[in-house]
Amino acid sequence: MYVCGVTVYDRCHLGHARCYLAFDLIHRWLEASGFDVHYVQNFTDIDDKIIHRANELGGDWKQLVDENIATYYEDMDALNILRADDYPRCTDYVDDMIRITQDLIDKGHAYQTEEGVYFHIDSAPEKYGTLTGQNIEAVRSGAGGRVGATGSAKKDHKDFALWKAAKPGEPTWESPWGPGRPGWHIECTAMSMDYFGAQFDIHGGGHDLRFPHHEAEIFQGECHTGCSPVVHHWLHNGFVNIDGEKMSKSLGNFWTIRDILEKVDAMVLRFSLINAHYRSPIDMNETILKDAERNYNRVLEAYVRALNISHTQMTLVDLPHADITSQQPLSRSLAMLEKMGEGFAQAMDDDFNSREAVAKVLGAVREISKTLDSDLDQADLHAFAHYAIDWLEETAGKVLGILPSREMALAEPEEDPRRAEVADAVELLLVARGEARAAKDWSKADEIRDELKAMGVVVKDTPEGPSWTLE
Numbered sequence: 001m002y003v004c005g006v007t008v009y010d011r012c013h014l015g016h017a018r019c020y021l022a023f024d025l026i027h028r029w030l031e032a033s034g035f036d037v038h039y040v041q042n043f044t045d046i047d048d049k050i051i052h053r054a055n056e057l058g059g060d061w062k063q064l065v066d067e068n069i070a071t072y073y074e075d076m077d078a079l080n081i082l083r084a085d086d087y088p089r090c091t092d093y094v095d096d097m098i099r100i101t102q103d104l105i106d107k108g109h110a111y112q113t114e115e116g117v118y119f120h121i122d123s124a125p126e127k128y129g130t131l132t133g134q135n136i137e138a139v140r141s142g143a144g145g146r147v148g149a150t151g152s153a154k155k156d157h158k159d160f161a162l163w164k165a166a167k168p169g170e171p172t173w174e175s176p177w178g179p180g181r182p183g184w185h186i187e188c189t190a191m192s193m194d195y196f197g198a199q200f201d202i203h204g205g206g207h208d209l210r211f212p213h214h215e216a217e218i219f220q221g222e223c224h225t226g227c228s229p230v231v232h233h234w235l236h237n238g239f240v241n242i243d244g245e246k247m248s249k250s251l252g253n254f255w256t257i258r259d260i261l262e263k264v265d266a267m268v269l270r271f272s273l274i275n276a277h278y279r280s281p282i283d284m285n286e287t288i289l290k291d292a293e294r295n296y297n298r299v300l301e302a303y304v305r306a307l308n309i310s311h312t313q314m315t316l317v318d319l320p321h322a323d324i325t326s327q328q329p330l331s332r333s334l335a336m337l338e339k340m341g342e343g344f345a346q347a348m349d350d351d352f353n354s355r356e357a358v359a360k361v362l363g364a365v366r367e368i369s370k371t372l373d374s375d376l377d378q379a380d381l382h383a384f385a386h387y388a389i390d391w392l393e394e395t396a397g398k399v400l401g402i403l404p405s406r407e408m409a410l411a412e413p414e415e416d417p418r419r420a421e422v423a424d425a426v427e428l429l430l431v432a433r434g435e436a437r438a439a440k441d442w443s444k445a446d447e448i449r450d451e452l453k454a455m456g457v458v459v460k461d462t463p464e465g466p467s468w469t470l471e
Contacts, residue, residue: 001027001037002192004205004213005087007044008068009053012075014247014255014284015240019206021270022237022278022352024081026204028399029348040195041084042188043069045091046181051170061171065089075257078266080401086195090187094173097182097190100224101162101175109223110162112177113153117163119185119220120155130218131234132211160216162186185216189224192217198227204235207279238281240273255284264289267402271296274354274400290471295362296402297469302365303392304409305372309385317379319387330380333371337391340364344395354400361396368392419470426457430466433459 003023006016020041030037044050045065054061076083090097101117104110109123121128129135161183166172172179192200198221205214214234221230239246242253260269272292276282320326322334340360347356368388376384397403429448436444452459456471 001030001039001202001204002188002196002200003039003041003084003203004188004209005042005044006068006072007047007049008065008072009047009049010068011071011256011258013257014242014260015206017075017079017257017269018240018273018282019237020076020081021079021273023204023235024401025274025278025354025399026202026235026352027082027084028401029352032394032399033349038086038195039084040086040088040192042191043072043087043089044184044187045069045089046171047184055169071258075261078261079257079270080267082401088191088194090182090191093187093190093194094182096194097186098163098173098175100190100193100220101186103224104162104220107223109220111155114165115153116161116165116180116183117177118154118159119162119216119223121158121160121219122156124219124223127219127222129215131215134211160185160212162220185213186220188213189217189221189230193221193225198225199230199232201231202233202235203231204237207236207238210234210236235278237278238276241281241283243285244283265293265296267300267404268293268296271358271402274402275358277351277353277355279351280355294471295358298369299361299365299392299396299402300404300409302368302372303389303396303403306368306385306388306392307406307410309372309381310389312378312382314379314382316386317383319380319383329374330371330376330384333367333384334387336367337364337387340367341391341395344399348399357395358400361392361400364391364395422455422457422470426452426455426468430459430468434466 001023003020006012023041027037027039043065046061050061050065054064057064101110104119105112105117108120110117110119162185163175163177164180164183165177166179166181170181172181192203203214203217218230222228241247242255245253247254268289269292272284272288273282275292275295282288319334320328320331322338323331324335324339326332326335340363344357344360347353347360350356368391371384372381372388393403403409429452433445433448433452436442436448449459452468457468458471459466459468
């Protein structure tokens with residue numbers, strides 16, 4: 001699996017988080033399903049944007065690249081995104097790009113001008129629109145800003161650059177066509193072929209890369225090798241909008257991963273982004289983040305509770321046979337969890353439908369919490385807790401990647417400053433509520449409940465007394 005990586009001219013933003021989380025889930029599920037996955041993700045470390053930003057900052061472009069690659073790893077690690085097997089940089093493949101470009105010239109698919117070398121689209125008309133299924137003119141407006149203005153030296157405005165002639169103040173490499181640097185599209189062809197040869201299984205990236213970038217990879221790769229298709233499965237993740245608008249700095253709604261992680265827990269952000277099919281667009285807003293926080297905390301609470309019960313010093317007994325028709329509640333509960341586990345696998349097998357998989361996990365959490373709250377004897381409760389832990393770690397942990405380690409889950413959490421601010425008032429209200437309920441003064445109890453709700457307090461009554469959390 002080859003996934004187009006970031007152009008490292010700046011810190012990663014929410015759109016990058018969405019992309020690499022989507023392919024992290026795909027990576028995780030393929031491996032959980034028994035596939036041996038060789039995952040390659042590149043860094044574009046020379047590009048117009050990098051040169052412009054380095055000049056803007058008055059610094060060295062290589063230093064800029066190295067710093068942004070370092071922050072990339074930090075951001076992805078924070079989101080629990082598994083590392084790819086290889087992270088090639090395009091500047092390490094300039095010789096390969098020159099070799100492929102020369103081969104395309106020799107085969108009549110590319111031509112040299114004073115501006116550099118261009119791939120001639122009309123040399124392979126049968127490949128026109130292979131991926132998008134559209135006329136290239138029709139999708140020109142959605143090309144993500146990567147299609148340049150018509151160049152005077154081009155044979156056709158649809159032709160794209162394989163090699164760019166040197167310009168003053170830019171880094172350059174020597175080539176048969178004079179000093180210059182590679183075009184954007186040729187880099188992924190050179191890197192993917194180095195790892196996988198003429199054909200490979202999965203190529204991924206954002207929806208905006210379908211045209212022109214991935215269409216260009218098909219043209220140049222297949223014309224170079226004579227082998228078709230170069231990729232068996234193309235996968236593209238949907239965009240992220242902010243409150244219904246495209247994320248952009250000009251609109252003031254541009255969120256870097258660093259920005260959002262200062263306000264939102266990393267696992268809450270991960271949960272919010274995987275709670276959608278990878279191909280679907282996401283409209284990120286405060287409501288979605290609050291909903292993700294609530295549901296993530298439900299998963300975490302069930303997991304921590306099961307861990308605490310499992311740590312009691314008891315002999316592990318056998319659980320009853322899972323049977324949905326049984327009169328025994330524990331047997332029915334186990335059958336429900338088995339069914340939800342099967343549904344989870346079916347969802348992930350259906351084009352990696354993580355939204356449906358998340359729904360199965362939340363359904364299982366409800367069942368686990370209900371069973372942990374039931375009047376099971378201690379031996380069965382202990383055994384069920386172990387079962388619940390295994391179920392959650394296989395799904396929410398191993399595949400969805402939203403569970404902390406057991407050690408972190410059991411660690412004493414830092415107190416939420418919002419909780420500390422209202423704790424005394426809440427505790428007094430809970431005492432008053434308890435007294436009202438004991439006196440069967442239901443109107444007073446309801447009045448206190450509404451007051452707590454207005455404070456954003458969620459109360460849960462347990463056999464040990466009421467517990468509360470903040471929304």
